[in-house]
Amino acid sequence: MKLSILLLVILMTASCQIKQLTAEHTLISSSKNINVGDWQISSSDYAFNTAAWSIRKYSLHGGLQEGVEIIEIDNGEMLIKVIPTRGMNVMSVESKDVTLGWDSPVQEIVNPRNVNLNYNGGLGWLDSFNEWMVRCGIEYSGHPGDYNGRLMTLHGRIAHIPASEVKVFIDPLPPHQITVSGLIQEKWFKGANFEIETSLCTVPGSKTLKFHDKITNKASHEKEFQILYHANFAKELLEKGSELHGTIKSVQPFNDFALKTIDKYHVYDAPGSVEPGGEKVYQIIPFADKEGKAHFILENAQKNKAVAFSYDIDTLPYFTQWKNEDSLENGYVTGLEPGNSFPANRSHERKQGRIPKIKGGETIEYHLEYTILSTQNAIQKAKEKISKLNAGKEVKVDKNPEH
Amino acid sequence: MKLSILLLVILMTASCQIKQLTAEHTLISSSKNINVGDWQISSSDYAFNTAAWSIRKYSLHGGLQEGVEIIEIDNGEMLIKVIPTRGMNVMSVESKDVTLGWDSPVQEIVNPRNVNLNYNGGLGWLDSFNEWMVRCGIEYSGHPGDYNGRLMTLHGRIAHIPASEVKVFIDPLPPHQITVSGLIQEKWFKGANFEIETSLCTVPGSKTLKFHDKITNKASHEKEFQILYHANFAKELLEKGSELHGTIKSVQPFNDFALKTIDKYHVYDAPGSVEPGGEKVYQIIPFADKEGKAHFILENAQKNKAVAFSYDIDTLPYFTQWKNEDSLENGYVTGLEPGNSFPANRSHERKQGRIPKIKGGETIEYHLEYTILSTQNAIQKAKEKISKLNAGKEVKVDKNPEH
């Protein structure tokens, strides 16, 4: 008995690890033909000693969001809105002081059935772009472009595929981690045959959430694939003087426009400081700590609100910084985007040797962790960690725009 | 007290004006996450002295119309079918003697989720074209065409966007006007950022309905935009010998085919008098009365059934007459279409100086009014009004097709 508990604790150290004993709730299942509809549980349903938490599933109404389903996790400190209808994307993470998310001109959480990725020359993805965390991929990602008569649309299809299997797990062992998992299938006959099993987990009362995703190529043969975690920040974190810190090896401007301000790539300007449509993109190569993780912090100007995040660099070697310092009305936002390629079209990325392959039957895993920091102390500590990793190193600035 | 009532009466003179005191019912709201589902009210719910009226909301089933919502207003004289799911378009207005509407080959009221505007080279809009009143626009309208690698599809997107906020208002003051309003959002990140607040109003027992729309550019910068009120008539009004009268300054054929019969542009031929697909389009410039309104009448051959309509010309300076004298099976119909441009592709209209701009944050208003006439007397009177306005004027016929 003791041994098995020990084993469980060991298993638990990996992020979002699900154990056999864990209480499991199936909310959606296409294999079992289940959709529970409106649903909720809370800490009062369990005899665990944790901060009060609750999870509920409900549907959206009106306009283009009619029929979208939301899973809202209140862990006592953060309110996390997961969207199973949109590939388990996360709309926002709200805490008392800091929100992960932004204000897009698109306000409704758009039902994928209303989105045509082919619109506007393959920019249809922008019709529904307003989430904090949008996964891009898997057959392709990046800017739209033609490939043998096929239009590879902006950032691929995974964000617009409703999850097939959605489960909630409550860990019976302290700290009673909450996990929401969703399986998304990106498949077409003679084409993509990918499954991505996403997990998002958080401990009651904490300001940390983790993603643990597994991409599997279900085809019998090797395929190219792309994955980009398009995480978008504004709200309390983005303003004139906000700053990005990270374990950065090198930075390169995407184009001439980005080159102009490359010396200040890590510092943000006020809303509306660029022309409408103007955006600066930087291609960053991070380095990892001993555990294989890259570390980043985005802090506000006052340095009292921040988000810190880290992730496994081996499967996500490229980091795109997208600075969209447009007006508030047009969507002031920065994307901080770990990926297995940069966001140019697949054909370009392939030429640069940045499109990896996945064997038939192979599974590749992804680990990312985000923590909200709302005190100067906490931010200072987190920055010191990055400073130590950066000690003796210098960011290599490549002043040749790739495009 | 007296003063405030006076003020209300003054406010009421503007079409579809909503007053604070008005009883308001929210039927759909994406901001409040509301959809009331099946719903109804009627004059028996109020102590007002009016013709008996009722309003009900219900859903459609079967085929491509599954899930479409309808708001049906019976004002005692007219049955008006508004389609919130399709941008507050109006399917038909039925009275005892005259119907505003037509018989398209497409019979179901097609759910936009089943429509791909990109189909058939950007003609997908025709997959669901069967309403009496279809709004076209707002980012673009007109015939399909390429614009910098983007396909501008036929007549734009606004007709295929479900309304976000839908309300019904019953005026507590005589004549107890009924108003149905709907907010439609045409938005995409880095692209369109338009809202159109539509209102349709009618007085119980009347044969008049009014539209009062407000288009707002929610972006921070100026944009081009287009709006076309694609109103389509057949049923009891269109036949061999039907005639269009109006305060017309000039008329020009769209193409050589329309040129052939330009001398009879205002008179209609029998169903099937053109080859399948044949259609005649005339570009008309109307003039306005002292109140800024253009006036038109479409009457049947016997001159005992007609529709009269008028609208503010300053924001809708162009009027397209579309004569589709095809067989009944193929959709015998005429479109009488006030717009802020003609229906060629945006690039062409731009060259002709017919694409207006709207500033960031600006709102532009539209007023249109339609009255069903079912006696020779009423029609005679309405035509006299137009005759007086036309006195001493002559329609300038430009015999050079623009295309």
Add this chain to the structure above:
Amino acid sequence: MKLSILLLVILMTASCQIKQLTAEHTLISSSKNINVGDWQISSSDYAFNTAAWSIRKYSLHGGLQEGVEIIEIDNGEMLIKVIPTRGMNVMSVESKDVTLGWDSPVQEIVNPRNVNLNYNGGLGWLDSFNEWMVRCGIEYSGHPGDYNGRLMTLHGRIAHIPASEVKVFIDPLPPHQITVSGLIQEKWFKGANFEIETSLCTVPGSKTLKFHDKITNKASHEKEFQILYHANFAKELLEKGSELHGTIKSVQPFNDFALKTIDKYHVYDAPGSVEPGGEKVYQIIPFADKEGKAHFILENAQKNKAVAFSYDIDTLPYFTQWKNEDSLENGYVTGLEPGNSFPANRSHERKQGRIPKIKGGETIEYHLEYTILSTQNAIQKAKEKISKLNAGKEVKVDKNPEH
């Protein structure tokens, strides 16, 4: 009385013939605004002396299949899954020993609202390709291609149009045949104006099902049209050594790849015996028996499991054999496809004189019949029938690939 019964019996001999006296259940109707939702009947609701049978209608949940409706007919020997949401296609026919159907990489029964036929250069149809029986057409079918700026997408639109009118009929006279009918409308203003009234019928306790379809051109003028019955087999029937027998006049390879193995076109290889994506297509011209029917059998290697099918050849003169001997993961399958053309793009088929026309108002009928055979005896008998028809004839092998 006797006479009318006699008349009924005579009418009944035609496949899926519906008689006035037949008990009729309306499940879906857009003209009457009906969708009964979950529904079922069974033999216990009738006092008939038949094998126990049941029919139920239910909805699918999860992923891309959310909202799809299924009509499941259990006739006592076969479980037939009809999909009204997908043009009355048939997902599978399951009996004790033999299943008509296959395992596509696409596992969910995809809701057409989630399918964009324009994706991947007009290959969007492959996003949901997994049914046993998929109708292709009606405005066009075959491989994607441009036609005057319009993209004719793979295999047309009819498989992705939800049925408008769906009824179930139980014949009051022995053998109490069960019929499920569905009307599908493929219509767009100035374009297609087709209706297809499909009927599927089966007798309780039998292993035979029949299709009786009627295509009507509702336009007032003549149109080209295409129809292909894309029936797909794998499961217990397809393996190394499976064989196709038929009343075959001639066979021609589609391309050079198919030419290589043309001498064995009728014999199947093991899963994965071709490279991923490799497929062999043969263009077959069948001949008919005295009743105008072509006959085919697909049998497994052991020759103890088979499907026999026959159909009226006058309206379906071409037969496509599609051998997709890819891996099981990638979708090992053969399509045996009666059609009124071969599966190249419409423009090519037109040049070959293989695109028929249908007059305005004309109706054309289609009859197909499938029987599951699960004993060596039954298979032997069925093959003898074909052998007799083939006696003295030889298959003409044309070794010039058409493409």
